[in-house]
Amino acid sequence: MRLSIGSVAHGGYCVARHEGQVVFVRGTLPGEVVEATVTRAGRRNRFLFADATEILEPAAGRVPAPCPFSGPGRCGGCDWQHADLPTQRQLKAAVLAEQLQRLGGVTVPVEVAPVQGDRDGLQWRTAVRYAVTEDGRLGFRKHHSHEVEPIDRCAIATARIQDADVTTLDWTGAAEVAVTEDGDGVMMLPDPDAAEEAWLQRGAYGRTWRVPSSGFWQVHPGAADALADLVVEAIAGCRTVWDLYCGVGLFAGAAAVDDPGRRVEAVESHRPAVTAARANVADLPGVQVHRADVLRWLTSDAAGRGRPDAVILDPPRKGAGERVLSAIDAVGCRRIVYVACDPSALGRDVGLLRARGYDLDSVVALDLFPMTHHVEAVAVLSRGPAPRLD
Numbered sequence: 001m002r003l004s005i006g007s008v009a010h011g012g013y014c015v016a017r018h019e020g021q022v023v024f025v026r027g028t029l030p031g032e033v034v035e036a037t038v039t040r041a042g043r044r045n046r047f048l049f050a051d052a053t054e055i056l057e058p059a060a061g062r063v064p065a066p067c068p069f070s071g072p073g074r075c076g077g078c079d080w081q082h083a084d085l086p087t088q089r090q091l092k093a094a095v096l097a098e099q100l101q102r103l104g105g106v107t108v109p110v111e112v113a114p115v116q117g118d119r120d121g122l123q124w125r126t127a128v129r130y131a132v133t134e135d136g137r138l139g140f141r142k143h144h145s146h147e148v149e150p151i152d153r154c155a156i157a158t159a160r161i162q163d164a165d166v167t168t169l170d171w172t173g174a175a176e177v178a179v180t181e182d183g184d185g186v187m188m189l190p191d192p193d194a195a196e197e198a199w200l201q202r203g204a205y206g207r208t209w210r211v212p213s214s215g216f217w218q219v220h221p222g223a224a225d226a227l228a229d230l231v232v233e234a235i236a237g238c239r240t241v242w243d244l245y246c247g248v249g250l251f252a253g254a255a256a257v258d259d260p261g262r263r264v265e266a267v268e269s270h271r272p273a274v275t276a277a278r279a280n281v282a283d284l285p286g287v288q289v290h291r292a293d294v295l296r297w298l299t300s301d302a303a304g305r306g307r308p309d310a311v312i313l314d315p316p317r318k319g320a321g322e323r324v325l326s327a328i329d330a331v332g333c334r335r336i337v338y339v340a341c342d343p344s345a346l347g348r349d350v351g352l353l354r355a356r357g358y359d360l361d362s363v364v365a366l367d368l369f370p371m372t373h374h375v376e377a378v379a380v381l382s383r384g385p386a387p388r389l390d
């Protein structure tokens with residue numbers, strides 16, 4: 001089908017219409033005219049998904065993909081290889097602004113900024129999880145498919161991971177291979193979910209952080225520093241802070257380094273991450289790390305701890321959700337610093353918080369995942385009669 005491409009949508013698509021039906025098209029840019037092939041139908045056939053197979057009228061931001069494995073029906077890892085970086089960032093900003101408007105009910109200007117260590121959007125991924133083909137080669141799954149596209153080199157992996165030549169080895173017998181670069185070198189772990197815990201060293205905020213192989217750490221080399229700086233800036237003047245979903249303690253630790261008199265309660269449920277967090281903040285007496293489910297901690301253990309000046313929230317992809325936000329509301333916290341990796345979840349949670357009287361003061365968005373549709377945002381919300389602390 002021939003399609004005139006409209007605005008960008010969440011997930012690496014642009015929207016078009018064909019005979020009245022909405023089509024989400026990959027591999028396009030707003031304003032283009034393309035030839036496209038339908039790849040699947042959406043819920044109850046109400047919309048379609050398609051891949052652009054020929055670009056009849058290209059947009060100004062279109063570039064040849066730097067990676068030879070990207071394109072229709074090929075590796076599904078990246079979404080915007082066909083767009084230059086300013087265009088990618090404009091598209092991500094538009095998606096974030098749209099989700100905040102539609103789900104959060106708030107109109108805010110959004111810009112997406114690069115972080116330190118950006119190399120034209122390539123060579124940034126310090127952790128890569130490869131799938132393995134039946135004949136033992138490494139690759140990535142095609143978009144919305146279990147089929148693996150074998151690859152020689154992933155252009156967004158760091159140079160050290162690309163040079164480690166993992167893709168030349170025979171991985172027969174493994175289902176997945178995790179390759180991670182840390183301060184010590186490159187580690188290869190076949191079937192990481194079944195493997196024994198390995199420990200990595202990461203650097204951020206002028207410190208070294210111990211991270212379990214099963215735990216969370218931002219993959220872009222500039223991400224942890226950029227986020228820690230934004231979070232610390234947003235809690236300026238706050239003496240008591242809760243860091244919920246604290247992982248290995250990055251924000252809790254940075255908050256305590258920034259103000260050694262600050263009291264920080266950090267909450268995390270993943271046992272190896274809690275062990276790492278406790279080790280990472282052992283020299284910072286103001287930080288206490290709790291191993292608990294965030295909701296359970298908020299609704300039981302937090303009772304009697306008073307009202308924190310600020311809550312830092314960095315939940316997994318699905319967001320914090322109604323029950324956690326309502327528990328934070330009940331505590332009466334006046335400032336929330338929300339670190340989000342999914343614009344929809346952030347939009348929905350901002351909507352829930354606004355319904356509870358919080359205002360969205362600012363949103364800063366960072367391009368931590370160039371070439372993909374992913375974007376990270378730090379939103380600061382506040383409520384209450386007290387003057388803001390900054």
Ligand SMILES: C[S@@+](CC[C@H](N)C(=O)[O-])C[C@H]1O[C@@H](n2cnc3c(N)ncnc32)[C@H](O)[C@@H]1O
Nearest residue numbers: 216245246247250268269270293294314315316
């Ligand atoms: C996006 S990571 C954030 C980690 C940390 N803030 C950082 O920047 O490194 C989310 C963390 O939340 C933890 N988590 C997920 N669900 C949780 C829950 N219900 N209660 C406590 N922690 C949870 C995960 O184990 C993960 O470490």
